[in-house]
Amino acid sequence: MRWLRFEKEGKSHYGILEGNTVAQVAGGPFTRHRRTGKTYPLRSVKLLIPVQPPTFFCAGLNYVEHIREQAAKRGEAPKIPTNPDMGYRFQSALVPHGHDVVIPRDAGEKVQYEGELVVVIGKQAKHLTEKNALDCVLGYTIGNDVSERDWQRGDRTHWRGKCCDTFKPMGPWIETDVKLETLKTTVRVNGQVTIEFPTNHMLFGVRTFIASLTKYITLMPGDVIWMGTEGSAPNLKHGDVCEIEINQIGTLKNKFVRER
Numbered sequence: 001m002r003w004l005r006f007e008k009e010g011k012s013h014y015g016i017l018e019g020n021t022v023a024q025v026a027g028g029p030f031t032r033h034r035r036t037g038k039t040y041p042l043r044s045v046k047l048l049i050p051v052q053p054p055t056f057f058c059a060g061l062n063y064v065e066h067i068r069e070q071a072a073k074r075g076e077a078p079k080i081p082t083n084p085d086m087g088y089r090f091q092s093a094l095v096p097h098g099h100d101v102v103i104p105r106d107a108g109e110k111v112q113y114e115g116e117l118v119v120v121i122g123k124q125a126k127h128l129t130e131k132n133a134l135d136c137v138l139g140y141t142i143g144n145d146v147s148e149r150d151w152q153r154g155d156r157t158h159w160r161g162k163c164c165d166t167f168k169p170m171g172p173w174i175e176t177d178v179k180l181e182t183l184k185t186t187v188r189v190n191g192q193v194t195i196e197f198p199t200n201h202m203l204f205g206v207r208t209f210i211a212s213l214t215k216y217i218t219l220m221p222g223d224v225i226w227m228g229t230e231g232s233a234p235n236l237k238h239g240d241v242c243e244i245e246i247n248q249i250g251t252l253k254n255k256f257v258r259e260r
Contacts, residue, residue, distance in 0.1 A: 006048060050120070066231055067079070073232070097169065107148045145162060184197070185198075189236065197230040
């Protein structure tokens with residue numbers, strides 16, 4: 001099942017996507033819900049971010065090749081984590097599929113994408129094990145963890161290097177029927193493939209992160225966990241269009257524009 005949030009006639013709704021038709025729903029995926037009987041062509045609605053998360057978690061350094069390439073750029077030896085590492089992002093940075101990513105006028109040239117699998121939590125969870133960790137998952141969507149690398153390395157936190165307004169595209173919808181082992185991520189810039197990798201080829205997988213998190217933190221319905229990225233990315237400039245496709249889920253597409 002594909003859940004989405006959309007705007008129609010100035011109001012936001014949850015819907016279920018069936019082919020190219022959106023069935024409007026009263027309620028939503030985290031509560032009791034019912035179909036209203038109203039349907040719309042997908043092209044006629046404005047997509048919103050598929051969930052407004054109470055807490056926005058981000059896995060850090062979760063793909064080995066990404067760690068190695070970033071270390072090589074800095075002239076350092078790679079340091080491979082031995083335990084899952086979790087960070088946070090600002091909910092205010094989230095924008096939907098099709099929305100422009102705005103590069104601040106004083107940002108440097110090293111503005112880069114990070115194509116990521118996003119886990120959407122469906123119910124409250126604490127003290128899960130790796131065996132039952134997926135019991136709390138509603139489904140999966142796609143994120144672009146846009147990063148201004150000079151700010152990322154120069155600031156004490158990621159407050160602007162990764163959390164500027166519009167720096168976190170997410171969408172286009174939540175897919176509930178996913179086989180993690182067979183996912184593949186493909187990123188295109190202006191229609192040209194820049195990287196492909198097995199999505200689940202993580203240092204620490206979804207089960208491990210959820211089990212580690214819920215040892216200390218209660219996950220709530222609507223929380224999201226961004227799972228990190230592989231490899232390195234080119235610098236994105238004004239007018240570039242970035243597409244992140246994860247098979248079984250869909251494609252997240254956003255244009256980059258520099259603030260005037």
